[in-house]
């Protein structure tokens with residue numbers, strides 16, 4: 414599966430984040446393309462595309478906006494992620510900027526989109542930019558406000574999406590031998606067992622992928638006795654409906670692999 418992260422960056426922050434995302438998706442032949450240098454990349458070569466731009470004066474960079482409009486038809490079916498970098502201080506303003514950043518034709522059909530924070534790098538700014546930042550943002554030194562948590566969440570959502578896509582592509586079938594023999598497709602089955610924070614992450618990654626997931630508890634143990642009892646180790650379980658098990662397992666395997674890396 415071939416992926417391209419198409420980005421534009423003035424002082425290097427968006428580029429840094431684009432490369433971080435590419436590293437996390439390395440297993441998918443992930444290419445990082447600066448659209449300032451490569452104005453007409455061959456989009457046909459890629460299965461999936463991710464777009465990233467920094468925000469200046471409330472907008473994504475003009476060259477990214479032009480690029481999106483010029484290649485809208487090719488981008489539309491392939492874009493799986495949109496991200497922006499910026500220094501807006503309030504959540505409300507960040508949401509506004511993200512929502513307005515890319516053409517609505519791309520924004521509305523993409524589920525993974527995020528404002529990932531930014532940096533003021535005074536040493537790289539022009540005198541004019543320094544003046545604006547000092548007067549408008551009241552900041553006079555370089556500062557990094559990259560939202561690492563948002564970056565990780567963005568990557569996790571993309572990974573879930575790609576796992577689902579590769580399942581579709583390969584029509585691959587996972588080992589479902591450990592599933593209980595039951596005709597009832599809705600019965601809960603364990604898909605992951607771990608400590609609380611791991612289970613919390615798995616649950617939210619599954620939910621982002623559209624799979625209903627919940628923690629095992631005593632009541633569930635009564636109706637679904639094959640689910641491992643929590644025991645005294647502090648471990649808990651994440652369970653999904655049997656009909657979601659195959660897809661959920663693939664996502665969980667990806668999660669485990671990432672955490673081992």
Ligand SMILES: Cc1cc2nc3c(=O)[nH]c(=O)nc-3n(C[C@H](O)[C@H](O)[C@H](O)COP(=O)(O)O)c2cc1C
Nearest residue numbers: 422423424425426427467470471499500501531532
């Ligand atoms: C002159 C100037 C104007 C900016 N305007 C905005 C803005 O309107 N909204 C915002 O969220 N960030 C704004 N920023 C912050 C940039 O988006 C931030 O520095 C970002 O990390 C730059 O990424 P880049 O190096 O990839 O271009 C501004 C920065 C400068 C220097």
